[in-house]
Amino acid sequence: MRIIAHRTLPLDAPENSLAGIAAAARQGADLVEIDVRLTRDGVPVLCHDPIPLRTLRWPVPVRFTSERCFGRLRAFDGPGGGEGHRRAAPPTLAAAAEALPPHLGFAVDFKDGRAVGVSVDVLAALGVLDRSLLWTRDQRSTEFAVRGGHGAERALLAPASTPAAVYDYLHRAAAWGVEAVSIDDRVTDPVVVASAHELGLVVYCWVRSEDGHEAAAATGVDGIVTDWVGAARRARGDASPSGGA
Numbered sequence: 001m002r003i004i005a006h007r008t009l010p011l012d013a014p015e016n017s018l019a020g021i022a023a024a025a026r027q028g029a030d031l032v033e034i035d036v037r038l039t040r041d042g043v044p045v046l047c048h049d050p051i052p053l054r055t056l057r058w059p060v061p062v063r064f065t066s067e068r069c070f071g072r073l074r075a076f077d078g079p080g081g082g083e084g085h086r087r088a089a090p091p092t093l094a095a096a097a098e099a100l101p102p103h104l105g106f107a108v109d110f111k112d113g114r115a116v117g118v119s120v121d122v123l124a125a126l127g128v129l130d131r132s133l134l135w136t137r138d139q140r141s142t143e144f145a146v147r148g149g150h151g152a153e154r155a156l157l158a159p160a161s162t163p164a165a166v167y168d169y170l171h172r173a174a175a176w177g178v179e180a181v182s183i184d185d186r187v188t189d190p191v192v193v194a195s196a197h198e199l200g201l202v203v204y205c206w207v208r209s210e211d212g213h214e215a216a217a218a219t220g221v222d223g224i225v226t227d228w229v230g231a232a233r234r235a236r237g238d239a240s241p242s243g244g245a
Helices: 018-027 067-072 093-099 111-124 139-149 163-175 191-200 212-220 229-234
Strands: 002-005 031-038 044-046 074-076 086-088 105-110 132-136 154-156 180-184 202-206 222-227
Touching: 002 018, 002 044, 002 229, 018 031, 031 111, 044 093, 086 154, 093 105, 093 111, 105 111, 105 163, 111 132, 111 139, 111 163, 132 139, 139 154, 154 163, 154 202, 163 180, 163 191, 180 191, 191 202, 212 222, 212 229, 222 229
Parallel strands: 002 031, 002 222, 031 105, 105 132, 132 154, 154 180, 180 202, 202 222
Antiparallel strands: 031 044, 074 086
């Protein structure tokens, strides 16, 4: 069972940061999730929100901000980008890939579908595409990831809060040619996981609470997305959940 550090562990470091990538490696995650958007001049950068007011105190959409301007912004410490000391701005995807430890992989959540092509090129050029998961949200960007992301695992992300929505999501993912899905722990159970496996899909589960990892692991999922790497490692049965991998 793979362990994916959600959004570079915002309980331990600024989200989408080099410090968070390092924290994920120290805590023994297998992969670290990053959110990617494009700047005005077409550079992929790590940022979750379309308008980064919450984390960077910047009221302009990332897509209308140049890379140079974005690089001058400063993130805030604290869970969820709360008040705290100013730190470096979230990095470009290239800088994050260059800083990725050899034993760690990326789960790249494309918040902007336009970022898929150039991001795949960056990951390939820096030799980390084959240890990256490409997570897309719409048909066009998913098709591009399937065509261009050779060597990477491709996943469709879609909201699904009811059983009917979950099964629609699974069949859509299989039809679009991806290899994986990510399902909220509130709608993940052994039947859902088995149904996904029958369609040839790898199943990741986003665990929303620290005490929910054992229940998620018991459903037979292939991976857990979490803010609590230590709890996920205990659920996996690792001997040293707080150590590095």
